[in-house]
Amino acid sequence: MNDFVNQFWNWYVILLVLLGILACGVLLWSQDAAPASSKVDTTGHVWDETLEEYNNPLPKWWMWLFYVTVIFSLIYCFLYPTLGSYQGLLGWSSTGQLAKEVAKADEQTKPLYEKYRKMDFKALAADKEGNETGKRLYLTYCMQCHGADGRGSKGFPNLTDNDWLWGGQPEQIVETISNGRVGMMPSHAHLGAETIKDLANYVRSLSGLPADSVRVAKGHEAFATAGCTGCHGVDAKGNQALGAPNLTDKIWLYGSSEATIIETITKGRNNQMPAWKEFLGDDKVHVLTAYVLSLGTAPGSN
Ligand code: HEC
Ligand code: HEC
Incomplete structure (x- = not known):
């Protein structure tokens, strides 16, 4: 309501609410005031020959x-923010209530997070309760993109393997979760369809996938001349400072088919991991990092 530039809508709402309540009161009173005669009238409606309505x-x-509900609603209107932009005598607001609840919950969990904060990632990952807390946080904030089991999907990296776009050292994961990451693979449409196809064949050959050997040789050359090496490295093993994936490890962010690789090279890819530091705070990032690290050590996850 405070967004309106003049007071018209404010008064419109106030009048509508108060007149509505008043109208209910008047209606009640007019019905109540009807004299109760000793002779009982009927409305004159008759059904089924003898069925009459008194x-x-x-x-x-x-x-x-x-009457009590009418009085109650009037009192309510003055205690709570009901009438236009009027704040209510109690000063209650939904955001205020939420802030209070969050502060109370934080107060309760603070000692727990302080304890976790003092533990190193290895100890925390091994701690049953700490890991459960990490899992709950993960299922609340991360699952929708990385999957309930952390295995990701097309465009969303698998967190259970030991292949990392941005690095798997604890401090690198803390950085990823805290400040987010932007993965930028530029479009290379200017190279032309033929060269792009050569490159796709070369990239596939790096992971031991079937590829046309003539195109592989040409693609190998183009990989350097087109500047792919600048990000993915001369050996195509990637660069974690740029989030450029290792193209030789048989692990794919977008897919290994020739068509998908051609699409990646032609159109480029732009991918973003959101930043969580502001929203979750350092303590929760700490617990989440330990949880992400624990995913990689789960049996059979590599
Ligand atoms: C909106 C989707 C989304 C959510 C939610 C999300 N992520 Fe991500 N995350 C991504 C994307 C996309 C990338 C890959 C960025 C890139 O391509 O460089 C990524 C990358 C990562 C990486 C780096 C992986 C690597 O190989 O280096 C980690 C670790 C990670 N996320 C953890 C988390 C955690 C923990 C949470 C929950 C707090 C989370 N993510 C929530 C989308 C998301
Ligand atoms: C400016 C740096 C940069 C250059 C130059 C670059 N790439 Fe990339 N490439 C990336 C990044 C970063 C990603 C990951 C994008 C993401 O996180 O979504 C990527 C992703 C890819 C992928 C997808 C891998 C997968 O797992 O699905 C392929 C294939 C690829 N690049 C091939 C190439 C080829 C071929 C060239 C040269 C024509 C090239 N790239 C040039 C940075 C670069």
Whole structure:
């Protein structure tokens, strides 16, 4: 309501609410005031030959119940922010309530996170309770992109293997989760369809996938001349400072088919991991890092 430039809508809402409540009161009163005659009237409606509808006034206790609701709603309007931009005598607001609840929850969990903060990642990953906490955080904030089991999907990296775009050292993972990452593979459409196909064949051959040997040789050459080596390295093993993937490890962010690789090279890829430091705070990032590290050591995850 505070967003309006003039007071019209403010008063519009106030009047609408108060008149509505008042109208209910008047309606009740007019019904209540009808004299209860000794002779019981009928409304004049007759069904099934003899079935008549009596016109008795409503019982008193019933009417009073309605009066109480009218009075209650008037009191409520003045205590809570109901009337236009009026804040209410109690000063209650939904954001205020949320902030209070969050502060209370943080107060309760603070000692726990302080304990976790003092543990190193290895100890924390091995701690059953600490790992469970990490898992709960993961399932709340990370699952929608990286999957419940952490195995990711197309465009969202698998966190359970030991292949890392941005590095798998604890401090690198802390950095990834805290500040987010932007993976930028530029478009190379200017190279032309033929050269791109050569490159795709070369990239496939690096992971031992079937490829046309003539194109592989040409692609190998183009990989250097087109500047792929600048990011992916001369040996195509990637560069964690840029988030450029290792192209020789049989692990694919987008897919290994020739068509997918051609699409990646032609159109480029732009991918983003959101930053969590502001929202979750360092303590939760610490617990999440330990959890991500523990995913890689789960049996059979490599
Ligand atoms: C909106 C989707 C999204 C959410 C939510 C998300 N991530 Fe990510 N994450 C990504 C993307 C996309 C990348 C890959 C960025 C790139 O291509 O360079 C990524 C990358 C990562 C990496 C680096 C992987 C590597 O190989 O180096 C880690 C670690 C990670 N995320 C952990 C998390 C954790 C922990 C959470 C929860 C707090 C989380 N992510 C939530 C999308 C998401
Ligand atoms: C400016 C740096 C840069 C250059 C130059 C570059 N790449 Fe990339 N490439 C990246 C990054 C970063 C990614 C990961 C994108 C992401 O995180 O979504 C990537 C992803 C890829 C992928 C997808 C791998 C997968 O696992 O799905 C392929 C294939 C690829 N690049 C091939 C090439 C080829 C071939 C060239 C040369 C024509 C090239 N790249 C040039 C940075 C670069």
